[in-house]
Amino acid sequence: QVQLQQWGAGLLKPSETLSLTCAVYGGSFSGYYWSWIRQSPGKGLEWIGEINHSGSTNYNPSLKSRVTISVATSKNKFSLRLSSVTAADTAVYYCARGAPDFYYAMDVWGQGTTVTVSS
Amino acid sequence: QSALTQPRSVSGSPGQSVTISCTGTSSDVGGYNAISWYQQHPDKAPKLMIYAVSVRPPGVPDRFSGSKSGNSASLTISGLQAEDEADYYCSSDEGSYTYVKFGGGTKLTVL
Numbered sequence: 626q627v628q629l630q631q632w633g634a635g636l637l638k639p640s641e642t643l644s645l646t647c648a649v650y651g652g653s654f655s656g657y658y659w660s661w662i663r664q665s666p667g668k669g670l671e672w673i674g675e676i677n678h679s680g681s682t683n684y685n686p687s688l689k690s691r692v693t694i695s696v697a698t699s700k701n702k703f704s705l706r707l708s709s710v711t712a713a714d715t716a717v718y719y720c721a722r723g724a725p726d727f728y729y730a731m732d733v734w735g736q737g738t739t740v741t742v743s744s
Numbered sequence: 745q746s747a748l749t750q751p752r753s754v755s756g757s758p759g760q761s762v763t764i765s766c767t768g769t770s771s772d773v774g775g776y777n778a779i780s781w782y783q784q785h786p787d788k789a790p791k792l793m794i795y796a797v798s799v800r801p802p803g804v805p806d807r808f809s810g811s812k813s814g815n816s817a818s819l820t821i822s823g824l825q826a827e828d829e830a831d832y833y834c835s836s837d838e839g840s841y842t843y844v845k846f847g848g849g850t851k852l853t854v855l
Contacts, residue, residue, distance in 0.1 A: 660844070662790075669747065670782070670790065670833050672844040683842045719789055730780040730795035730835070737789055 627652035629735035631720045633705075637742045643707040647720030647735055654678050654701045658723035660731060661694060661705045663716040671716075675723060676703055710742045748773065748834055748847035755853040761822040764850045766834030767815060772845050774815035778837040781810055781819045784849075785830045793832075794819060821852070829854040 633645035647659070661673040674684035676694045684692050693706040707714060717737045723729035749767040756762040766773065766781075773779060779797045782790035792801055794810040797817065807823045817836070821828055834847040 662846075669849040670835075670846040672835075672846060675844075685843065727792065727795040727799075727801060728778045728780070729837075730778070730792055731782075731790075732792045732795075732801060734789035734791075 750847040
């Protein structure tokens with residue numbers, strides 16, 4: 626059974642760079658798209674971007690200038706970097722798998738990481 | 745890029761049916777069949793309930809069904825149960841499958 630485990634710094638100051646990593650256990654890394662999604666306190670879901678095993682990426686246009694998603698295929702991991710954070714970036718961040726069998730809907734999710742941006 | 749439009753809340757009694765709508769444009773919901781629905785209980789990660797407009801992943805009860813007409817998609821939950829009380833989000837591809845857009849979410853209350 627595929628599991629995603631994510632980790633990263635939970636408290637940042639404004640202007641710092643958010644960095645999170647998600648590891649894939651119990652399944653193939655190839656053939657899927659790997660996404661990051663966030664949820665601000667009391668708000669809805671916001672898709673940040675995705676990457677496949679070969680490093681091809683797609684980003685939310687509203688965040689594209691500050692986002693980098695990268696992959697470490699040999700280690701079955703992918704990472705998110707979000708630069709110049711502000712309080713508006715405070716959210717729970719999730720990693721998720723987009724499966725081709727499900728039209729790339731996100732069928733497996735990480736446990737979520739709470740990131741707070743505060744001076 | 746604005747979010748897809750969902751009602752803020754819906755409610756129903758056990759055993760009843762409820763329908764949650766998700767309205768977009770011809771650039772997202774109306775233009776793609778990559779429409780998904782997610783269920784999220786408090787402090788939990790979302791769970792995929794419907795993909796490709798109307799297909800249930802393994803393990804999702806057949807009480808959950810999806811449909812689409814024009815620029816709107818819908819999730820119907822029949823035979824409501826207490827455990828169905830949660831937030832529900834729709835999502836759609838946009839821009840030649842390069843961007844995923846979510847709805848604002850709907851809180852389902854089982855009375």
